[in-house]
Amino acid sequence: MSQVNTQLAYILHKRFYRETSQIIEVFSRDHGRLSLMSRGSRGSKSRISGHLQLFSPLLLGWQGKGSMPYLRTVERADIKPPVLPRQSLLSAMYINELLIYLVHKHDVQSGIFDYYHQCLYALQNSTQIEIELRKFEIKMLALLGFGLQLEHDADSGKKILAAQNYHYYVEHGPVACNELKVNQPTVGRITKQESKPVYSISSPFIQGRTLLALLKEDYALIQRDRQQLQQLKHLMRYIIHTHLGGRPLKSRELFLTP
């Protein structure tokens, strides 16, 4: 019987189970992502239902063998929880969706956990939402082993030039292009791993200076330029789309303005 005490963790998702129980998806610092069964934690009589909220740092204890241990203890962690303004909540939900689909269960990812923790605090400032999301996506992918290639042109091997435009290909890298063919189809280019080269989003192009700013982790520079921010967003959307195997993200619908 394995037992874990006071583990710093966030709840990513909750689903109701039977009358008063719920299954919670947890992202913990030292044990990775896992599902816990929380018995009797719903309803007005439960003392812990107020604690079991998303985006709040908790100290959890659990016990049990198998794939779904039982939640034993819940405490608020002794740090001030992030107070997310309403505008940031949908973005934070998007991050949770990314984590659930991209981080495998029981894969200990303390680095990603720390970035998640930082990102939630950064989202308290609703003017920073967009750049913070990009920062988290890039760092998370890097820690998962899908980091971006930012130094060299993947075809010629030359250094990235600030004034040059590039096409970015997943698992290949940036390739210099002279004409801006925004809607150039990706078919044929990404051949190795893509047996079904059907994409709704085409391989995006990006300016050299954006790549160089990313290399230096100078996010403030990108944030100042609307166009760069937009290009980076399309690039990350394309890369994440590929790593998700084309699975659509439901939280994206929340950002479509009808």
Next chain:
Amino acid sequence: MMSPLLQQLIEALKCLPGVGPKSAQRMAFHLLERDRNGASELAVALQQAVANIGHCERCRTLSETPLCGICASPSRDDSKLCVIETPADVYAIEHIGEFRGRYFILMGHLSPLDGIGPTELGLDKLDKQLAAGQVEELILATNPTVEGEATAHYISTMAARHGVLATRIAHGVPLGGELEFIDSGTLAHAFSGRQRLLS
């Protein structure tokens, strides 16, 4: 070996929440051995309910008429619309007896991980009602959970597009509660939402 019909009944009963194979078997035996009348009444009631009950065209609650009782009532105030998560919330609010406006029931909250987005909550219908221009105040009474807040925010941006005032129900210390035993999140909310005492 169980007869095929009995097996089929047990399988069917397993669709109920919290009912596993053992409970389903117990229910099946009880219905067939001890309460055949009850069983046929249940069968008829189920069949009628499934065939006739749909969603109210206006507020989305469960109703066998195109418009539910509240939506059909002419004495209701059309200028106030209250958005809630479940039909059970209607009864809770009706019980206070204060609110005379109309309702809109989401049947859940935004939860991307469960595949519930704006279309699943019928927000396109709500959008049309807001566009019609009768509603002056949209009261957002989703649950005070993170998901409920996110849903409220999403709907408030819709209301802003149509120039409709969106309000959110207050939350804080319950009546008869003691500050000592209240969780810090609730207390923080109660503090930030404090009101001036008029004397």
